[in-house]
Amino acid sequence: MIKSSRKYIAAALGGLALSVPLTALSAGVASAQPDFSAVVNTTCSYEQVMAALNAQRPDLAQEFNASPFAQGALRNFLASGPVERQQTVAQLQGSPMAQQYFGPINLIAGSCNRY
Numbered sequence: 001m002i003k004s005s006r007k008y009i010a011a012a013l014g015g016l017a018l019s020v021p022l023t024a025l026s027a028g029v030a031s032a033q034p035d036f037s038a039v040v041n042t043t044c045s046y047e048q049v050m051a052a053l054n055a056q057r058p059d060l061a062q063e064f065n066a067s068p069f070a071q072g073a074l075r076n077f078l079a080s081g082p083v084e085r086q087q088t089v090a091q092l093q094g095s096p097m098a099q100q101y102f103g104p105i106n107l108i109a110g111s112c113n114r115y
Contacts (some may be wrong), residue, residue, distance in 0.1 A: 034102050036109075040085045044112035046075055051115035052108045060104060 044052075054061045064070050078089060092098040 006024045034106055036086075036089045036102075036106065038109035039105055040082050040089060042078070042109050042112065044078070044109070044115075046078055048073065048115045049108060051076070052112040055115065056108065056111065057104055060101075 042049075050061070053064060064074075077085060080088075091100075
């Protein structure tokens with residue numbers, strides 16, 4: 001259940017940044033962690049994140065939209081402050097399942113304010 005929950009939290013956070021090529025990250029390379037400052041400090045609303053997700057990564061948006069848990073996790077993430085967001089990101093960085101979403105997470109975080 002914890003691995004599944006982390007997957008959905010990662011998918012929810014993926015709503016924040018979706019579209020940097022997933023190959024930009026290597027699941028086996030822990031030393032090259034991406035910079036999540038855009039994710040931690042985003043001012044985007046849930047609606048902006050979802051618009052960016054649907055526009056940039058409809059494949060992941062479909063997966064995300066099928067999960068009420070992921071939707072709730074994203075709402076909670078966006079409602080939390082930077083300290084709590086950083087803690088969530090740090091926890092997800094240790095999850096191999098979450099690593100596949102890191103690229104998309106960063107791109108959405110950098111573009112959602114345009115939606």
